[in-house]
Amino acid sequence: MADKVLMKGNEAIAEAAITAGCRFYFGYPITPQTEIAAYMAKRMPKIGGTFLQAESEIAAINMVYGVASAGKRVMTSSSSPGISLKGEGISYMAGSDLPGLIVNVQRGGPGLGGIQPSQSDYFQATRGGGHGDYHLIVLAPASVQEMADLTIKGFELADKYRMMAMILADGTMGQMMEPVSLDFDIKPEPEKPWATTGTQMKRPHNIINSLSLVPEELEEQNFKRYEKYAEIAKNETMYEEYMMDDAEIAIAAFGIAARVSKNAVNEARKKGIKAGLIRPITLWPFPKEPFMKAADHVKQFISVELSMGQMIEDVELAEQCRRPVTLCNRAGGMIPSPEMVLAAIEEAAKNGGAL
Amino acid sequence: MDYKRITLLCGHYGSGKTNIAVNMAMDLKKQYDNTVIADLDIVNPYFRTKDSKDVLEQAGIRLVASQYAGTNLDIPAMPQEMYSLTDDRSIKAILDIGGDDRGALALGRLAPSIRKEGDYEMLMVINRYRPLTRDAASTIEVMREIEYAGGIPFTGLINNSNLGDETTAQVVLDSVDYAEEVARASGLPLVCTTVEKSLYEELSDKLERLFPLTLQPKIR
Numbered sequence: 031m032a033d034k035v036l037m038k039g040n041e042a043i044a045e046a047a048i049t050a051g052c053r054f055y056f057g058y059p060i061t062p063q064t065e066i067a068a069y070m071a072k073r074m075p076k077i078g079g080t081f082l083q084a085e086s087e088i089a090a091i092n093m094v095y096g097v098a099s100a101g102k103r104v105m106t107s108s109s110s111p112g113i114s115l116k117g118e119g120i121s122y123m124a125g126s127d128l129p130g131l132i133v134n135v136q137r138g139g140p141g142l143g144g145i146q147p148s149q150s151d152y153f154q155a156t157r158g159g160g161h162g163d164y165h166l167i168v169l170a171p172a173s174v175q176e177m178a179d180l181t182i183k184g185f186e187l188a189d190k191y192r193m194m195a196m197i198l199a200d201g202t203m204g205q206m207m208e209p210v211s212l213d214f215d216i217k218p219e220p221e222k223p224w225a226t227t228g229t230q231m232k233r234p235h236n237i238i239n240s241l242s243l244v245p246e247e248l249e250e251q252n253f254k255r256y257e258k259y260a261e262i263a264k265n266e267t268m269y270e271e272y273m274m275d276d277a278e279i280a281i282a283a284f285g286i287a288a289r290v291s292k293n294a295v296n297e298a299r300k301k302g303i304k305a306g307l308i309r310p311i312t313l314w315p316f317p318k319e320p321f322m323k324a325a326d327h328v329k330q331f332i333s334v335e336l337s338m339g340q341m342i343e344d345v346e347l348a349e350q351c352r353r354p355v356t357l358c359n360r361a362g363g364m365i366p367s368p369e370m371v372l373a374a375i376e377e378a379a380k381n382g383g384a385l
Numbered sequence: 386m387d388y389k390r391i392t393l394l395c396g397h398y399g400s401g402k403t404n405i406a407v408n409m410a411m412d413l414k415k416q417y418d419n420t421v422i423a424d425l426d427i428v429n430p431y432f433r434t435k436d437s438k439d440v441l442e443q444a445g446i447r448l449v450a451s452q453y454a455g456t457n458l459d460i461p462a463m464p465q466e467m468y469s470l471t472d473d474r475s476i477k478a479i480l481d482i483g484g485d486d487r488g489a490l491a492l493g494r495l496a497p498s499i500r501k502e503g504d505y506e507m508l509m510v511i512n513r514y515r516p517l518t519r520d521a522a523s524t525i526e527v528m529r530e531i532e533y534a535g536g537i538p539f540t541g542l543i544n545n546s547n548l549g550d551e552t553t554a555q556v557v558l559d560s561v562d563y564a565e566e567v568a569r570a571s572g573l574p575l576v577c578t579t580v581e582k583s584l585y586e587e588l589s590d591k592l593e594r595l596f597p598l599t600l601q602p603k604i605r
Contacts, residue, residue: 034514034548034551035514035515035516035519035548036399036512036514036515036547036548036549037515037516038399041399041516045516061430061459062430062431065398068398068485069517072517073517138457144457145430145431145457145459146457201431205431205432207399207549208549208550209514209548209549209550209551212516363457
């Protein structure tokens, strides 16, 4: 108990990144993630690290590109509109096969939107966001402890697969305070023989670039990258199942929506309704298997989201439309209440689980 | 608690200032009718005194807060009635100041009048379970930054050490040495130890100057 600390989700991300060996942070302030930058500004100078408030999000992501090229652990963070600005740099990093961690503490949109929590950047995060064929490993924390744990996991996966990972959180996760254990088991950083660290006249030049002059070569790079993605989908998918063994109504929800849904599932069970929850922790790769398996005994899925319904498409794809999937959602910075989710479960149960 | 005409609550970000401010205003209202609470947070657009607007209004406590607090308009705005806090000496006020030195900057225009009048208590809220104030040295570093930015020297400490939902009596007791060390090193008195009201009874014979808190739910 005594070695726990009380942290905001944003602070937990920053502290975990430092623990993971990240000594370079570049960002530009935007609510609701500014505490990440503020924390880094305080801590980095004391441990010989670099905190730099860039002149824009575009500058920040290109600084990330530079440090990643040199083989060092590096991160940037922003919120929805800022992530859109970083899109070009993210695509260039994907095209250069560079590791790094991007944090998106989402707010309501589109446009400047508002400062209240949202999950409406799901498509942007899981489909790429920038141009070209690529993916990010997308991790969705549902507690302050997971904000820290998945930050460390994100750095490890990024280095392991030489690609970017993203923490897709929301304003609630960033702002809420919970006790956290910062006792982490950090694996040693892998060697990065590809990094541009100076040849010392002992090896050929390493070149980091996303430009290909020969289309056949560019195609080959894309094929190879997608073989890597298939391997990640096989090995790194994470999810949590709650009361799913005998569930007839299954909620799909991540992040804050999953916390709300868990309460609703508990209330539904008290009323004798067999409800359960599947919580994807990796949004890409999406955990298809638990949904396919659940479709054997579930009568209806309900996707609970802080958006107009984005993950619902992945749920339908994952269970191959074997059971109906309905949407229970709020948008624009509003959060579904446990009562609202419970009502959706009851409605599904009343209809015999069919539409 | 005895209250000066103005009680300022400052401290590290997330130390619990807003909850304490609301509870102190309730306590002060029992002793003094013309009680005002002021939300002068220019840093954090969430978790504001204004979130407790209804509770405060019911208790007959006047709330001075920016019209933009708690809205999507995320700007460091000061309430237009802020000068009434120093000009109207018939009121007693609890001032909830934003976190860290950046929050204390909001005091700039008020500090000369508050110091000149001299009837104030400037309290630093501390929590040893916050990662950047885990020992006396780091806590005092934050304290000095706040004093420098706000232009008012601290007069006392409030030990609000807690671990959120996982706070037990032992968690509070484990913070006593820390709080005493901060008091010693800063030369400031420990004005009170704040605990969530369910822990009050268990701790009341173990700690002096215990102040019970009713935690304010976030309204939206």
